[in-house]
Amino acid sequence: MAKEIERKFLIDLDKLGPLNDGTFIKQAYIATPDKTTVRLRLKGEDAYLTLKGANKGISRTEFEYAIPPEDAKAIMAELCTGPAIEKTRYLVEHVGHTWEVDIFYGDNDGLVVAEIELSSEDESFEKPDWVVKEVSGDPKYYNSSLLNTPFNQW
Amino acid sequence: MAKEIERKFLIDLDKLGPLNDGTFIKQAYIATPDKTTVRLRLKGEDAYLTLKGANKGISRTEFEYAIPPEDAKAIMAELCTGPAIEKTRYLVEHVGHTWEVDIFYGDNDGLVVAEIELSSEDESFEKPDWVVKEVSGDPKYYNSSLLNTPFNQW
Numbered sequence: 001m002a003k004e005i006e007r008k009f010l011i012d013l014d015k016l017g018p019l020n021d022g023t024f025i026k027q028a029y030i031a032t033p034d035k036t037t038v039r040l041r042l043k044g045e046d047a048y049l050t051l052k053g054a055n056k057g058i059s060r061t062e063f064e065y066a067i068p069p070e071d072a073k074a075i076m077a078e079l080c081t082g083p084a085i086e087k088t089r090y091l092v093e094h095v096g097h098t099w100e101v102d103i104f105y106g107d108n109d110g111l112v113v114a115e116i117e118l119s120s121e122d123e124s125f126e127k128p129d130w131v132v133k134e135v136s137g138d139p140k141y142y143n144s145s146l147l148n149t150p151f152n153q154w
Numbered sequence: 155m156a157k158e159i160e161r162k163f164l165i166d167l168d169k170l171g172p173l174n175d176g177t178f179i180k181q182a183y184i185a186t187p188d189k190t191t192v193r194l195r196l197k198g199e200d201a202y203l204t205l206k207g208a209n210k211g212i213s214r215t216e217f218e219y220a221i222p223p224e225d226a227k228a229i230m231a232e233l234c235t236g237p238a239i240e241k242t243r244y245l246v247e248h249v250g251h252t253w254e255v256d257i258f259y260g261d262n263d264g265l266v267v268a269e270i271e272l273s274s275e276d277e278s279f280e281k282p283d284w285v286v287k288e289v290s291g292d293p294k295y296y297n298s299s300l301l302n303t304p305f306n307q308w
Contacts, residue, residue, distance in 0.1 A: 030186060030190055030192060032185060032186055033186070034235075036233050038184060038192055038205075049205075049219065051184065051203075051229060051233055053232050053233050061228075061232055061233070063221075063225050063229055065203065065221060067217075071217055074215075075217055078207050079205055079207050079215070081188075
């Protein structure tokens with residue numbers, strides 16, 4: 001079990017400049033009627049099954065397990081509803097913190113967000129000049145929301 | 155990934171006679187709006203996270219992962235809805251097959267079922283004389299159904 005404490009921002013890709021090699025991520029969800037999330041993720045050569053509770057502010061309970069990629073693919077095909085989210089994740093170091101920059105594809109083409117994981121809700125960090133606006137609390141940026149109401153429908 | 159092929163029966167406990175040591179099982183579910191199941195199970199000293207697809211006859215796609223028992227307890231407490239199912243499972247050998255005899259507690263007190271796992275849908279097996287009636291196709295005996303409509307409400 002872990003507490004995931006994350007802040008999410010819109011960014012200016014032009015200001016950020018050239019990116020290193022990214023990791024392709026494909027993720028899909030088993031439908032749930034509430035804010036609990038059951039996520040299957042293919043990330044590079046690896047795969048994960050992740051359970052998350054409802055967001056409480058910027059915190060969320062998270063349980064993540066590595067599973068065989070063939071399992072993840074079969075579960076996506078057989079048990080997940082709706083389309084998958086596809087994005088490439090780039091890691092950007094900035095003053096002692098690692099930012100995850102996600103560039104989305106498909107129906108979310110054009111959407112770019114950056115996330116920073118914190119060890120406590122009040123941990124301080126320096127905001128890079130390529131950060132435009134915080135969207136941590138906004139449900140429409142949840143990856144699970146981007147399935148039903150993708151960026152190209154906003 | 156595995157295909158779970160199972161037949162389920164009501165039994166006559168008196169005819170079955172004395173049982174060996176059983177294993178206590180507690181299981182709960184993350185709510186889903188369809189026939190997909192996300193199950194957390196504590197079984198003796200172990201714990202499992204299991205995803206299952208909808209039943210197709212007596213077959214069901216199943217993906218099962220061992221997880222730390224502390225995780226399973228925390229997930230049950232934080233992410234599962236409804237009460238847990240509690241039962242003791244006894245393994246009974248009969249002519250080359252292992253039968254799982256489940257004796258339920260709580261709101262399902264009085265319910266006893268026996269399951270046999272098969273390697274194919276048409277695998278033959280000898281029915282013991284303590285078997286009373288097959289209930290393989292009956293949704294009310296699904297463990298996930300026993301949460302919402304337990305045996306004491308039938």
